Amino acid sequence: MPCPYLDYRCEDADHEFEAERAYCTAVEAFVQPMRADICNDRYDLDHETDCEFYAEAEQ
Amino acid sequence: MTYADFRDGKPVILTAALTGGVHGKEANPNLPETPTEIGEAAAAAEAAGASIVHLHARRANGERAFSTDRFQAVTDAVRARTDDVIVQHSTGGTGAPDALRAEPLRTDPAPEMASLDMGPLNRYQHLTSENTRGLVAALHAEMQERGIKPELEVFNGGHLNESLAILDELDDPPYLNLVFGGGTTTIPHPRNLLTLVENLPDDAEFNVLAFGPHQLPLTTMGVLLGGHARVGLEDNLYYREGELAESNAQLVGRTAEIAETLGRPVATPAEARTILDL
Numbered sequence: 001m002p003c004p005y006l007d008y009r010c011e012d013a014d015h016e017f018e019a020e021r022a023y024c025t026a027v028e029a030f031v032q033p034m035r036a037d038i039c040n041d042r043y044d045l046d047h048e049t050d051c052e053f054y055a056e057a058e059q
Numbered sequence: 060m061t062y063a064d065f066r067d068g069k070p071v072i073l074t075a076a077l078t079g080g081v082h083g084k085e086a087n088p089n090l091p092e093t094p095t096e097i098g099e100a101a102a103a104a105e106a107a108g109a110s111i112v113h114l115h116a117r118r119a120n121g122e123r124a125f126s127t128d129r130f131q132a133v134t135d136a137v138r139a140r141t142d143d144v145i146v147q148h149s150t151g152g153t154g155a156p157d158a159l160r161a162e163p164l165r166t167d168p169a170p171e172m173a174s175l176d177m178g179p180l181n182r183y184q185h186l187t188s189e190n191t192r193g194l195v196a197a198l199h200a201e202m203q204e205r206g207i208k209p210e211l212e213v214f215n216g217g218h219l220n221e222s223l224a225i226l227d228e229l230d231d232p233p234y235l236n237l238v239f240g241g242g243t244t245t246i247p248h249p250r251n252l253l254t255l256v257e258n259l260p261d262d263a264e265f266n267v268l269a270f271g272p273h274q275l276p277l278t279t280m281g282v283l284l285g286g287h288a289r290v291g292l293e294d295n296l297y298y299r300e301g302e303l304a305e306s307n308a309q310l311v312g313r314t315a316e317i318a319e320t321l322g323r324p325v326a327t328p329a330e331a332r333t334i335l336d337l
Contacts (some may be wrong), residue, residue: 008120015085019120019150029087033122037154045154045186052184 079293108315273320
C-alpha cells in the first residue's frame with residue numbers, strides 16, 4: 001500500500017508539470033523519481049522502513 | 060591512459076549522461092524524461108561532441124523504469140534521431156530486484172555498451188544498492204553473451220579492487236569509470252583522482268564522472284591525465300553555481316571546448332569505437 005503522505009500533483013508554488021508527479025505531503029515537496037519507488041512500495045521497498053520522511057512524520 | 064596520452068593529443072571520449080533515474084524535472088525542468096525528449100537530447104549532445112550516450116528509462120510520469128520495453132522505446136528514439144552515437148544502457152537500479160537489472164541489456168539491437176556497478180552504493184537513509192559479486196558476474200556474463208562492452212562503475216576505491224579482481228575476464232581494453240561525489244562515492248578531490256589513476260592497469264582506459272560542482276574541475280583534470288569525460292544532467296543540474304543548465308548539450312559543448320583548447324581533440328563515435336575496441 002502506498003505511503004499515506006504520497007499525493008500526485010501537477011503543481012506547487014515553484015513547479016508546474018504537464019503530468020502528475022509524486023508529491024510528499026510530509027515534507028511538502030515533489031519527490032525524486034527514485035524516492036517515488038519507496039512511496040509506492042515498489043519492488044521490495046517499504047515506506048514504513050525505508051523512508052526517513054515517513055518516520056519523522058509519524059513521530 | 061597516461062599524461063603522455065594527453066601530450067600526444069589522443070582523442071577524448073565524451074559521454075553524455077542524459078537523464079539518470081534519481082532526479083527529474085522537479086530538480087531541473089530541462090532534464091529529458093520521455094523517449095522523445097531523451098532522443099532529442101541525444102541528438103543535440105552528439106552534435107555538441109558526445110560519442111556515447113548513457114541512457115536510463117522512465118515511466119510516463121518520470122519515475123524509474125527497468126523493463127526491456129521501456130528501454131526499447133528510449134533506445135529507438137535515440138537511434139532514430141542520432142547519426143552514429145554509441146548507445147550505453149544503465150544496469151543500475153537501487154532498490155530494484157536483481158531480476159530486473161539485466162532487462163536493459165535485452166533490447167533489439169543490444170546496446171554497444173552498458174554500465175556495470177562494481178559494488179555497494181548507499182542512497183537516502185535506508186537504501187543500499189548491494190551489487191553483489193554474484194550479480195556483477197551475472198550481468199557481465201550476459202553482456203559478454205550479447206557482445207556488450209561493460210563500463211565498470213568505480214564508485215570508490217574498494218570498487219577498483221573489485222574491478223582489478225576480474226581483469227582477466229574483461230575484453231581489452233578494460234574501461235573504468237571513476238566516480239566522485241558524496242556518500243559512498245570517492246571524495247571529490249584532485250589527489251583522490253590521481254591516486255585512483257595511479258592504481259589503474261597500464262592498458263586500461265578510464266573515464267571521470269563527478270557529481271554537481273565537481274563535474275567541471277574533475278572531468279577537466281581527467282582530460283589532462285589522458286582520460287575521458289562524462290558530463291550531463293544525470294550527474295550535474297547546473298551550468299555554474301546558481302544557474303541551472305539549459306541542456307545536456309550545453310554541458311557537453313563546454314567540455315568539448317575545454318578539451319580542444321587543452322589540445323585533445325574530441326573523439327568521433329568511430330574513433331571512440333576504435334579506442335574502446337567495440
